[in-house]
Amino acid sequence: xxxxxxxxxxxxxxxxxxxxxxxxxxxxxxxxxxxxxxxxxxxxxxxxxxxxxxxxxxxxxxxxxxxxxxxxxxxxxxxxxxxxxxxxxxxxxxxxxxxxxxxxxxxxxxxxxxxxxxxxxxxxxxxxxxxxxxxxxxxxxxxxxxxxxxxxxxxxxxxxxxxxxxxxxxxxxxxxxxxxxxxxxxxxxxxxxxxxxxxxxxxxxxxxxxxxxxxxxxxxxxxxxxxxxxxxxxxxxxxxxxxxxxxxxxxxxxxxxxxxxxxxxxxxxxxxxxxxxxxxxxxxxxxxxxxxxxxxxxxxxxxxxxxxxxxxxxxxxxxxxxxxxxxxxxxxxxxxxxxxxxxxxxxxxxxxxxxxxxxxxxxxxxxxxxxxxxxxxxxxxxxxxxxxxxxxxxxxxxxxxxxxxxxxxxxxxxxxxxxxxxxxxxxxxxxxxxxxxxxxxxxxxxxxxxxxxxxxxxxxxxxxxxxxxxxxxxxxx
Amino acid sequence: xxxxxxxxxxxxxxxxxxxxxxxxxxxxxxxxxxxxxxxxxxxxxxxxxxxxxxxxxxxxxxxxxxxxxxxxxxxxxxxxxxxxxxxxxxxxxxxxxxxxxxxxxxxxxxxxxxxxxxxxxxxxxxxxxxxxxxxxxxxxxxxxxxxxxxxxxxxxxxxxxxxxxxxxxxxxxxxxxxxxxxxxxxxxxxxxxxxxxxxxxxxxxxxxxxxxxxxxxxxxxxxxxxxxxxxxxxxxxxxxxxxxxxxxxxxxxxxxxxxxxxxxxxxxxxxxxxxxxxxxxxxxxxxxxxxxxxxxxxxxxxxxxxxxxxxxxxxxx
Numbered sequence: 001x002x003x004x005x006x007x008x009x010x011x012x013x014x015x016x017x018x019x020x021x022x023x024x025x026x027x028x029x030x031x032x033x034x035x036x037x038x039x040x041x042x043x044x045x046x047x048x049x050x051x052x053x054x055x056x057x058x059x060x061x062x063x064x065x066x067x068x069x070x071x072x073x074x075x076x077x078x079x080x081x082x083x084x085x086x087x088x089x090x091x092x093x094x095x096x097x098x099x100x101x102x103x104x105x106x107x108x109x110x111x112x113x114x115x116x117x118x119x120x121x122x123x124x125x126x127x128x129x130x131x132x133x134x135x136x137x138x139x140x141x142x143x144x145x146x147x148x149x150x151x152x153x154x155x156x157x158x159x160x161x162x163x164x165x166x167x168x169x170x171x172x173x174x175x176x177x178x179x180x181x182x183x184x185x186x187x188x189x190x191x192x193x194x195x196x197x198x199x200x201x202x203x204x205x206x207x208x209x210x211x212x213x214x215x216x217x218x219x220x221x222x223x224x225x226x227x228x229x230x231x232x233x234x235x236x237x238x239x240x241x242x243x244x245x246x247x248x249x250x251x252x253x254x255x256x257x258x259x260x261x262x263x264x265x266x267x268x269x270x271x272x273x274x275x276x277x278x279x280x281x282x283x284x285x286x287x288x289x290x291x292x293x294x295x296x297x298x299x300x301x302x303x304x305x306x307x308x309x310x311x312x313x314x315x316x317x318x319x320x321x322x323x324x325x326x327x328x329x330x331x332x333x334x335x336x337x338x339x340x341x342x343x344x345x346x347x348x349x350x351x352x353x354x355x356x357x358x359x360x361x362x363x364x365x366x367x368x369x370x371x372x373x374x375x376x377x378x379x380x381x382x383x384x385x386x387x388x389x390x391x392x393x394x395x396x397x398x399x400x401x402x403x404x405x406x407x408x409x410x411x412x413x414x415x416x417x418x419x420x421x422x423x424x425x426x427x428x429x430x431x432x433x434x435x436x437x438x439x440x441x442x443x444x445x446x447x448x449x450x451x452x453x454x455x456x457x458x459x460x461x462x463x464x465x466x467x468x469x470x471x472x473x474x475x476x477x
Numbered sequence: 478x479x480x481x482x483x484x485x486x487x488x489x490x491x492x493x494x495x496x497x498x499x500x501x502x503x504x505x506x507x508x509x510x511x512x513x514x515x516x517x518x519x520x521x522x523x524x525x526x527x528x529x530x531x532x533x534x535x536x537x538x539x540x541x542x543x544x545x546x547x548x549x550x551x552x553x554x555x556x557x558x559x560x561x562x563x564x565x566x567x568x569x570x571x572x573x574x575x576x577x578x579x580x581x582x583x584x585x586x587x588x589x590x591x592x593x594x595x596x597x598x599x600x601x602x603x604x605x606x607x608x609x610x611x612x613x614x615x616x617x618x619x620x621x622x623x624x625x626x627x628x629x630x631x632x633x634x635x636x637x638x639x640x641x642x643x644x645x646x647x648x649x650x651x652x653x654x655x656x657x658x659x660x661x662x663x664x665x666x667x668x669x670x671x672x673x674x675x676x677x678x679x680x681x682x683x684x685x686x687x688x689x690x691x692x693x694x695x696x697x698x699x700x701x702x703x704x705x706x707x708x709x710x711x712x713x714x715x716x717x718x719x720x721x722x723x724x725x726x727x728x729x730x731x732x733x734x735x736x737x738x739x740x741x742x743x744x745x746x747x748x749x750x751x752x753x754x755x756x757x758x759x760x761x762x763x764x765x766x767x768x769x770x771x772x773x774x775x776x777x778x779x780x781x782x783x784x785x786x787x788x789x790x791x792x793x794x
Binding site for chain 2 (some may be wrong): 183186187206416417420421424448450453454457458461462463464465466467
C-alpha cells in the first residue's frame with residue numbers, strides 16, 4: 001500500500017492541496033483523504049472505522065457524564081470495552097466466509113490474507129480502548145473536537161499498521177494544523193520515506209525468497225543453514241515493519257505531524273526485556289500501561305509472582321492480538337519463559353556481568369538475545385505447529401554445517417546467479433545492520449543530504465525488488 | 478531557494494545517472510554471450526536446423542549428436558520456462574542476424590497450451606524494448622512492467638534480481654573478449670535431480686490428477702510463430718517427446734488435448750509426430766521429471782528423432 005507509485009502520487013497531491021487551503025479546512029481535508037485512502041483499498045473498512053470511532057465518542061461522553069454524576073460508570077466503561085473487544089477478536093477470527101460461522105483458527109497462523117475484514121482495526125481499537133480507560137480513570141477529558149478524534153483514528157499514514165498513538169501526544173497536533181510549509185519537515189519527511197522504501201524494497205524483499213525457501217521446506221537445508229534461514233525471518237520482519245514505520249513517520253512529518261517511534265535498533269538489545277523496549281514500542285507501551293502495570297499493582301503483595309503473572313497475561317494477549325493459533329501461543333510462551341527467567345535471575349546476571357569484560361558480556365548478551373528472539377519468531381512465522389517442529393528438527397539434524405551447500409540451500413539452487421544474489425543480499429543487510437545507527441542518524445535529518453540520497457536512490461534502483469508485489473507483513477494483523 | 482536548488486540538483490543527477498546506467502546495462506547485457514538473445518545477435522550461427530521450444534528440448538536435444546544423424550548444422554534455440562510468445566520473439570531476434578534455417582523443430586505437448594506451464598519471461602527482452610514488436614508483446618504479457626519502463630533504468634531495475642548478475646557477467650565477457658557462450662550449440666545438459674522429490678512435488682501440486690486446460694492466448698502465439706516461420710519459408714516440424722508412462726495415467730484428458738494439437742497442426746499445415754509410446758517411456762531412469770529426460774534418456778530420444786527426421790523428412794526432400 002505505502003510502497004507504490006500510486007501512494008507517492010497520492011501523497012504529493014494531498015500535500016500540495018493541504019498547504020494551499022485555509023488552515024481551518026485542513027483537519028477536514030486530512031480526514032476526507034484518509035477515508036478515501038481506506039475506501040480505495042476496502043470500502044467496508046471505512047464503515048467499521050467511522051462506526052467504531054463514533055461509538056467510542058458516544059461512550060466516552062456518557063462515561064464522563066456518569067462519572068461526573070457519580071452514576072454507574074463501570075457498566076458503561078465495560079460495555080464500551082466489550083464492544084471493542086468483540087469487534088477486535090470477532091472480526092479477526094470469526095470466519096464468515098465458511099459455511100456457517102465458526103472460529104477461523106487456520107487463519108490465525110502466519111499468512112498474508114487476501115481479504116481483510118477491516119483494515120487497521122487492530123490498531124485503532126487499541127487507541128479507542130486507551131481513550132475510554134483514560135476517561136474512566138479520570139486522566140483525560142472527553143474529546144469535544146470530533147473531527148480531530150476521527151482524524152486521530154483515520155490518519156492515513158498510520159491507519160493500516162500503526163504506530164498506536166495516545167490521545168495526549170497526537171490529538172493536540174491535529175488541533176493545531178496551522179503551520180506553513182516547512183523545509184525542515186519536508187527534508188526530514190522525504191528522507192525518512194526514502195529510508196522506509198530502502199528497508200522494504202532492498203532489504204526485506206531480498207530476504208523474502210530465502211525466508212520462504214526455509215519455512216516452505218523447499219530445500220534440504222539442515223543445521224546451521226536452516227537456522228540462518230530462520231534468523232533471516234527476524235531480519236526480514238524488522239526491515240519490513242520498520243520500513244513501513246519510516247514511511248508512515250516520514251509521510252506524517254510532511255504535514256508537520258510527529259508520530260511515535262516504534263523501533264529503536266532492536267538488534268542491539270542486550271536482553272529480552274531490553275528487546276521489548278526497542279521493538280514495536282507503541283504496542284508494548286500500550287500493553288504495559290493498560291495491562292502490565294495494573295496487574296502488578298493489583299497483585300503487588302505477591303511480589304515477583306505478580307510480575308510473572310503480568311508478563312504471562314501481557315504476552316498471551318499480545319499473541320492472541322497477532323492471531324489465534326498454536327504457533328502464536330508458542331511464540332507467547334517463548335517470551336513468557338525468557339522474561340520470567342530474566343526476572344528471576346536478574347541479580348545473578350548482574351554479578352556475572354561484573355566478572356566479565358564489559359565488551360565481551362555485551363556482545364554475548366546481544367548474541368544470545370538475538371538467537372532467542374529468532375527462536376520465538378520461528379513459531380511466529382511457521383505456517384503450522386508441524387511446520388515449526390519440522391524446522392526445529394532440521395536445525396538439529398546433520399550435517400550441522402556443510403560448506404559447499406550452505407548458501408546454495410538458502411538460495412534454492414546454487415547457480416552463479418543465485419549465489420550472486422544471495423551474496424549481494426548478505427552484504428547489503430550486513431553493512432546496513434553494522435552501520436544502521438549512523439545511517440539512520442544521517443538520514444533522519446532536517447537538512448537535505450543530496451549526495452547520500454543520490455547514492456541511496458541508485459542502490460535502491462539497482463538492488464531493489466520491484467516485481468514482488470508483497471504486502472507489508474503487519475498488514476495482516 | 479537553496480532547498481529548491483538542492484532538490485533540483487538531486488533530481489537531475491538521479492535522472493541523468495539512471496539514464497546512463499540504463500545505457501550501460503543495455504550494452505553489458507548485449508555483451509553477455511550466455512544470454513541466447515545477445516549471442517544470436519552478435520554471432521552468425523547460420524544453422525540449417527533450429528531446435529526451439531521450452532526446457533524439454535533445451536535439455537534433451539544435443540545438436541552435436543543430431544548433426545551426426547541428419548548431417549545438417551543445428552543450433553538449439555530453446556529456452557527454459559518459455560512459452561510460444563517467448564519462442565516467437567527469439568526466432569524473430571535470431572533472424573535479424575542469421576540466415577534463415579531450412580527447418581524449425583518445435584516441441585509441442587499438451588502442457589504447451591496450458592498457462593500453468595512455462596511463461597513469458599519479460600526479463601529476457603529488457604535490452605530490446607525499443608523494438609515495437611517486442612514492446613507490444615511484452616505489454617500484452619506484462620502490463621505492470623510496461624507501465625514502468627518510461628522511467629529511466631526501470632526496464633532493467635524492475636527485474637533487477639534476474640538482470641544484475643547477467644550485466645556483471647556481460648562486463649566480464651566484454652573485458653575478457655569472450656566469443657562463445659558456456660554452451661556454444663545452445664544445448665544445456667540436464668542437472669541431476671532427485672526424482673522422488675520431483676514426483677512428490679508433482680503429486681502435491683496435482684493431488685486429483687492433471688486436467689489440462691487450453692489457452693487461447695497460447696494458441697494465438699503458436700499460430701503467430703508458425704505463420705512467421707512459414708512467411709520466412711522455414712519448414713516447421715512439430716514433435717512431442719516421450720512422456721514418462723506413469724505420469725500419463727494421472728492425465729485423463731491428455732489424449733483429448735493431443736487430438737486438438739493434431740487438428741491444430743493440420744490447420745496450420747505443419748507435420749506433427751508424437752513419439753509417445755516408445756519403449757523408453759516405461760523406464761524411469763530415462764526421466765528426471767514427467768517430461769524432462771536424463772542424459773541417458775535424451776541420448777536415446779535424440780537418436781530416435783534424428784533417424785526419423787533423416788528418413789522421413791530430409792531424405793524425402
